[in-house]
Structures are given as structure tokens and as C-alpha cells.
Amino acid sequence: MDDVQADLSADLPAEDAKLVTLARATRARARAAEGAAVRDLDGRTYAAASVRLDHLSVTALEVCVAMALSSGxxxxxxxxxxxxxxxxxxAAARDFAGADVPVLIGRPDGRLHTRSTT
Known part of the structure; x- marks a missing residue:
């Protein structure tokens, strides 16, 4: 991963700011450990929270990948x-979308601190 530690929240393009808003709202609504949002190649967005059950454990990003994939x-x-x-x-995002997809990582309050890639 290509990590850069800084506050990346300022001056985000509107499309990426929307992903932050969706991830934050979804995480809070579900009271989950993680929230994620993705934008597909057609501009559609998918947002999800992590799932932790006795027999199922899925990260928020994995749920987003599954949603995008199952939507075509x-x-x-x-x-x-x-x-x-x-x-x-x-890994799930890389498996689905390939290398070099930008992934912004941040705290639950929406402050981004790391820019990475798949």
C-alpha cells in the first residue's frame, strides 16, 4: 500500500466527498465498526457497514464490492x-477491480488520513 499520513479531508473532489458522507452515515446508522463507500466505473455508488456475527464476518469494503459485483x-x-x-x-477490491484503484482511509468522523491503492 502506498500510505501518506496527512489530513486529506480538505479539498476533496465532490465525488470523493460524497463517498465520505455515504460511508460515515452508513457506519453510524448501522452502529458498525467500519463504513465504506465505492464508486463504480459507471458512477454508481454503493455504501455498506461491516458485519460481525457468530458465523459471518465481512468488512465494509467487502460488502461494497459484493454489492457492486452483484449489481452488474x-x-x-x-x-x-x-x-x-x-x-x-x-484484497476484495483488488480482486474485483484490479490494481491502482484509489482507496481513501479515515476515521469514523470522516477525517481522512491515508491515500492508498488496491
Whole structure:
């Protein structure tokens, strides 16, 4: 991962700011550990929260990838993950969309701190 530690929240393009808003709202509504949002190659957005059950554990980004894939999407243009931790597994996004898809990582309040890629 190509990590850059800084406050990346300022001066985000409107499309990426929308992903942050969706990820933040979805995480809060579900009271989940993570929230994520992705934009596919057609400009459609998908937002999800992480799922933690006894027999099912899925990250928010994995849920977003599954939603996009099951909706007929051909790939991803960008992703945002909001979480308390710093370690975000982008393997599912890479499997689906390939290398070099930008992934912005931030805190639950929407402050972004890391720009990474799949």
C-alpha cells in the first residue's frame, strides 16, 4: 500500500466527498465498526457497514464490492473506508477491480488520513 499520513479531508473532489458522507452515515446508522463507500466505473455508488456475527464476518469494503459485483458493475473507480483502525484489507477490491484503484482511509468522523491503492 502506498500510505501518506496527512489530513486529506480538505479539498476533496465532490465525488470523493460524497463517498465520505455515504460511508460515515452508513457506519453510524448501522452502529458498525467500519463504513465504506465505492464508486463504480459507471458512477454508481454503493455504501455498506461491516458485519460481525457468530458465523459471518465481512468488512465494509467487502460488502461494497459484493454489492457492486452483484449489481452488474464492471469495476471500481474509487473507494473510501472509515474505521477506528489503520489496517484496511483491500484484497476484495483488488480482486474485483484490479490494481491502482484509489482507496481513501479515515476515521469514523470522516477525517481522512491515508491515500492508498488496491
Amino acid at each position: 458493475s464492471a469495476g471500481l473507480e474509487a473507494a473510501v473506508v472509515l474505521t477506528e483502525g489503520d489496517d484496511v484489507d483491500v
